[in-house]
Amino acid sequence: MLAESLAISAVLFTIGVVGVLVHRNAIIIFMCVELMLTAVNLTFVAFSRFYGATGQVFVVFVMTVSAAEAAVGLAIIIAIFRHRQTVNLSDINLLKG
Amino acid sequence: MDQHYPLFYVFHFYLFGVIAIASALAFVTRKSPVAAALWLVNTMFALAALYVMLDADFIAAMQVLVYAGAIMVVFLFVVMLLNLGHPSEIPDARGKWWKIAAALVGLALLSMVMTISRTRLPESLVMPRDFSVTQAAKYNAVGTIARPLFNEYLLAFELTSVLLLVAIAGAVVLGRGRESNAR
Numbered sequence: 001m002l003a004e005s006l007a008i009s010a011v012l013f014t015i016g017v018v019g020v021l022v023h024r025n026a027i028i029i030f031m032c033v034e035l036m037l038t039a040v041n042l043t044f045v046a047f048s049r050f051y052g053a054t055g056q057v058f059v060v061f062v063m064t065v066s067a068a069e070a071a072v073g074l075a076i077i078i079a080i081f082r083h084r085q086t087v088n089l090s091d092i093n094l095l096k097g
Numbered sequence: 098m099d100q101h102y103p104l105f106y107v108f109h110f111y112l113f114g115v116i117a118i119a120s121a122l123a124f125v126t127r128k129s130p131v132a133a134a135l136w137l138v139n140t141m142f143a144l145a146a147l148y149v150m151l152d153a154d155f156i157a158a159m160q161v162l163v164y165a166g167a168i169m170v171v172f173l174f175v176v177m178l179l180n181l182g183h184p185s186e187i188p189d190a191r192g193k194w195w196k197i198a199a200a201l202v203g204l205a206l207l208s209m210v211m212t213i214s215r216t217r218l219p220e221s222l223v224m225p226r227d228f229s230v231t232q233a234a235k236y237n238a239v240g241t242i243a244r245p246l247f248n249e250y251l252l253a254f255e256l257t258s259v260l261l262l263v264a265i266a267g268a269v270v271l272g273r274g275r276e277s278n279a280r
Contacts, residue, residue, distance in 0.1 A: 001102065001150075010207060010210035012117065012118065015124075017203060022125070031124070035140065038141065041144075056156050060242060060246065061253060072267045078178070
């Protein structure tokens, strides 16, 4: 089941990448990043099933970091929304050359 | 892995894999953030089922509690707070060519990741068969994770707590706004 798990994980990760590229809504892009992190978690768990339990420890770390990232990122989105009244990334172009 | 699995196991593994991928596709094609969040929760549940089938029961419980429970509730809370639940507000892509380019990038990345996942690990890294099953029988599902977490990775664990503290402080400072800073 290792190859199948890795394939499912690769597909989910790619869906996350395509979502980040296609979407313009900052919140949906954030959710796509969460999907990518979860896809990597599946790889860790699949490898830990066959190569030792350390992978599950890393899943715990990834979950913690993604929770922290979600909290800070959504706070940034709220701050941007308060400033610009939008979460459309096309309209947030202050640093665009 | 050329182990033999019962048909029941294989069928459900593929079933939950298909559910996860189909929910992820539905998630990425939604325009409404609320619908997208709910499809993502469905993906998380299917992945939790896959974790159970891969003998990671505690991780599966954490997946449901942390991802489907906590993180997605925070997302929905922000959608509600900013009143962003209307689908038509933001166009989801910059045009047809951009969508095609994203699909091509996705295909290229998928082929790369698939190729990498076909590689064989060196034999010296390979644990004995059913290592995690015997491990889980010896300690329990939590002990399997807790032992390495509090022995080899104790420093990383403590640093994680610092990270969470920084994230809490950062979220409060960022979310508080300017008018309360002036005081």
